[in-house]
Amino acid sequence: xxxxxxxxxxxxxxxxxxxxxxxxxxxxxxxxxxxxxxxxxxxxxxxxxxxxxxxxxxxxxxxxxxxxxxxxxxxxxxxxxxxxxxxxxxxxxxxxxxxxxxxxxxxxxxxxxxxxxxxxxxxxxxxxxxxxxxxxxxxxxxxxxxxxxxxxxxxxxxxxxxxxxxxxxxxxxxxxxxxxxxxxxxxxxxxxxxxxxxxxxxxxxxxxxxxxxxxxxxxxxxxxxxxxxxxxxxxxxxxxxxxxxxxxxxxxxxxxxxxxxxxxxxxxxxxxxxxxxxxxxxxxxxxxxxxxxxxxxxxxxxxxxxxxxxxxxxxxxxxxxxxxxxxxxxxxxxxxxxxxxxxxxxxxxxxxxxxxxxxxxxxxxxxxxxxxxxxxxxxxxxxxxxxxxxxxxxxxxxxxxxxxxxxxxxxxxxxxxxxxxxxxxxxxxxxxxxxxxxxxxxxxxxxxxxxxxxxxxxxxxxxxxxxxxxxxxxxxxxxxxxxx
Ligand SMILES: Cc1cc2nc3c(=O)[nH]c(=O)nc-3n(C[C@H](O)[C@H](O)[C@H](O)COP(=O)(O)OP(=O)(O)OC[C@H]3O[C@@H](n4cnc5c(N)ncnc54)[C@H](O)[C@@H]3O)c2cc1C
Numbered sequence: 001x002x003x004x005x006x007x008x009x010x011x012x013x014x015x016x017x018x019x020x021x022x023x024x025x026x027x028x029x030x031x032x033x034x035x036x037x038x039x040x041x042x043x044x045x046x047x048x049x050x051x052x053x054x055x056x057x058x059x060x061x062x063x064x065x066x067x068x069x070x071x072x073x074x075x076x077x078x079x080x081x082x083x084x085x086x087x088x089x090x091x092x093x094x095x096x097x098x099x100x101x102x103x104x105x106x107x108x109x110x111x112x113x114x115x116x117x118x119x120x121x122x123x124x125x126x127x128x129x130x131x132x133x134x135x136x137x138x139x140x141x142x143x144x145x146x147x148x149x150x151x152x153x154x155x156x157x158x159x160x161x162x163x164x165x166x167x168x169x170x171x172x173x174x175x176x177x178x179x180x181x182x183x184x185x186x187x188x189x190x191x192x193x194x195x196x197x198x199x200x201x202x203x204x205x206x207x208x209x210x211x212x213x214x215x216x217x218x219x220x221x222x223x224x225x226x227x228x229x230x231x232x233x234x235x236x237x238x239x240x241x242x243x244x245x246x247x248x249x250x251x252x253x254x255x256x257x258x259x260x261x262x263x264x265x266x267x268x269x270x271x272x273x274x275x276x277x278x279x280x281x282x283x284x285x286x287x288x289x290x291x292x293x294x295x296x297x298x299x300x301x302x303x304x305x306x307x308x309x310x311x312x313x314x315x316x317x318x319x320x321x322x323x324x325x326x327x328x329x330x331x332x333x334x335x336x337x338x339x340x341x342x343x344x345x346x347x348x349x350x351x352x353x354x355x356x357x358x359x360x361x362x363x364x365x366x367x368x369x370x371x372x373x374x375x376x377x378x379x380x381x382x383x384x385x386x387x388x389x390x391x392x393x394x395x396x397x398x399x400x401x402x403x404x405x406x407x408x409x410x411x412x413x414x415x416x417x418x419x420x421x422x423x424x425x426x427x428x429x430x431x432x433x434x435x436x437x438x439x440x441x442x443x444x445x446x447x448x449x450x451x452x453x454x455x456x457x458x459x460x461x462x463x464x465x466x467x468x469x470x471x472x473x474x475x476x477x478x479x480x481x482x483x484x
Contacts, residue, residue, distance in 0.1 A: 003125035011035045011138040013335055014129055016121040016280075019046020020321040021312025022144035023104055024328035030113040034336050037138065038109060039131050041120040045104035046146055047165075047313070048321045054100055055169050056189055058093040060355055063196035067229070067357065070196075074394060084198050086174040093169060123281035126305045140307045140335040143287075143295060144328070145280070147273040147313035152181075156242040160249060163268040165190075175199050175266035179251050181239055182270035183210030185354040188222065190268060192356050195231045202232040202262050204253060209235055211354065214415065215366045218401070221417050222356055225397060234262070242267070275314045292316075299344040301331040309335045320352050349432045353422035358398045361425035364413025364432055365403055377403040377412055380438075380465065382458035384418045389449040395419040400458040402428070402438070409437030409462065420451055427455045438462040 015025045018040035029036035043050045069082045102108060106116040119132040128137045149164035151157065163171070165186060176199065180191045183205030195201040203210065203226070210226075210233060211219040226233055234253070237260060241252040251262045275294040282289075288296045288304040295310040297303055303310050311327035313319045330345045351363035370377045380403075385396040398418025404411055414428035431441060442459035446452050 003128055005125075006127055006137050009127065009137055009139040011037050011115075011136070013037075013140045013142060013332070014039065014121075014136060014138040015142045015144060016123075016129065017046065017144035017146055017276075017312070017314075018044045018104070018109075018116070019144060019146045019312060019324065020048045021146070021314075021324035021328045021331075022046070022142070023109070024325040025142045025144055025311065025332045026109060026114045027112060028329060028332040029336060030109075032336065033113075036113075037115040037117060037136060039117045039119060039121040039129065041118070044106060044109075044116075045101065048324075049097060049100055049104055051166050051169060053321055054097055055093045056165075056186075056193075057355060058096045059089065059193045060189060060357075062089045062092065063193035064357060066198075067196045071394075084174065086197065087172060089197065090169070090171065121280060123285050123287075126285050126307055140309065141305075142328075142331050142335055143282070143303070143308060143310040143314060144312045144324070144331075145276040145314045147275050147316060147319060149269060150272040150274045151269055152239070152271055154239050154242055156244070157269075160242055160244055160267070162242075163266055165270065168268065171266075175264075177263060177265045178202070179204060179262055179264040179267040180270060181251075181267060182272070183207070183212065183233075183235065184270065184272070185211070185352075187268075187270035188226075188354055188356050190270060191231060192226060192229065194268075195226075195229055200230075200232075202234060202264070204234045204237045204239055204251065204262065206238045207235065211360065214354075214360060214362065215368055215401070217399075218360060218366070218415055218417055221358065221397060221399070222354075222360065225356070225358065234260070273313060273316075273319060275316055277314055300334045300338065300342050301327060301345055302334065302338075307335075317347065318350055318352070322352075323350060349429060351425055351429045353425065355422065358395070358418045359421035360415065360417050361421035362413070362415045363425055363429045364411065366401075366413055366415050367403065370403055370412065375412065376406050378406045378462075378465075379403055380458055380462040382454055382461050384451075384454060387451065387454050387457065389451050389453065390419070392449065393419070400424075400454045402458055402462065404438060404462060407466070409439045409466070411437055416454070418451065418454070424452055424455060427452065 012034035013029050013036050015022045015038045018038050026036050026038040069079050072079045109116050122130045128135050178194050178199040178201045180187050180203045191201050191203045209219045237253040237255045239253050243250045249264050253260045277293050277295050290296050294316045295314050297310050297315050301309050309331040311331040312324035334342045353361040382400045384390040384398040390396045401415045403413045411431050416424050438459040446456045
């Protein structure tokens, strides 16, 4: 490297990227009185605020209302002439982004003591970055440049204006026939939302089922729900070509060795995300990448340049806002204090949710992962069609499924499918994080009638299956004796 290590640094740390990972990094650095500069080339808040979590959840809410209006007669209410105003839905989404924007804004971060710079950062040495023609130096760097939608090399794709989670939010009209390519969480959330708003959606997935990371029984619930809502799910369909014939757009797929053609007006590509790890000088300073383009980091989240750390989607063992924030803590604390003490990133209890309706939330292992890893487990299930609150709300789709160590109440993982599963899973996250098991959940008062009682009832099912049989036989004898 031609640039020598400065004798004196102007800053403790420079953070590149102001998405979830970069914002939390800058926040922590400022909170511990480090001198920190945050550089963002596009919008403060990154994907989560502008094109990811926030707009998608706002869209899902409109879609939920549309679905409830459709179901209104079931609740004894007749709604005449309900109309989807797609423009108004998209305007509401932008208004919500605007409302949350101040949380991630330059003025907020400056008030916290962070120097914020708008511009594209280019690494010129392990200690220097150029932005807007100026060179800045820092003792440490944190790379939090995120990821972008992966565009698969399908023949003809470059000839059409396809949608991704990046440009979707500026759509002005509801697509009539929408193909969603991808059966993962983002594809599923958007498939259902658009279908509920009135698009005729075909969801195309090359593997045998949607939500393939989840257990088959879990994916089947969502598959069933989607079919009931009129979604055309095409699993085992490998997209091979996009053809444009005049106004007609066609997706050609291979299905069981046969060609299949699907007509569409718009196609949304949701087949995964690629790390933003190239084009800003990482290769020139010796930062190594993994085969999938993510930045290679060690357990301290340190890159192959010892003073440079990375976090968030750009390292991507998990691609969620909460894991980006979690990693940001390790990256920042290790960058600033690693000479005194360092911390190994803890991926032991990682939760997530897919915000379909019903939601799918998970923490820890599911059955397919336990089987793959050869981990012995006992599975306990409690179906929501037994739960009073779910019955009262006519939202009985779903299950609480918990994996425990055989013969013990230690939780290995939990999956909840159901209304508000993303909230309900927190009890199992706490249990796993703080080491309490099914007995403690069973011994906790849950308010009646709530959805969270499902967690307690699942613990009850576990207890019944693990009841001390010898003791109960003795107790039975005792009761018989007491009759005398
Ligand atoms: C449709 C959708 C829905 C989602 N829903 C959820 C959800 O419900 N829950 C959840 O937890 N997660 C969700 N996610 C994932 C979540 O959005 C990401 O995991 C999270 O935003 C990652 O944050 P990050 O900081 O790593 O990256 P980003 O948010 O992508 O931020 C990276 C920032 O770096 C900037 N940058 C890149 N290169 C440079 C450079 N050279 N110089 C300066 N700046 C640069 C970019 O402009 C960007 O702003 C969703 C994602 C999508 C797409």
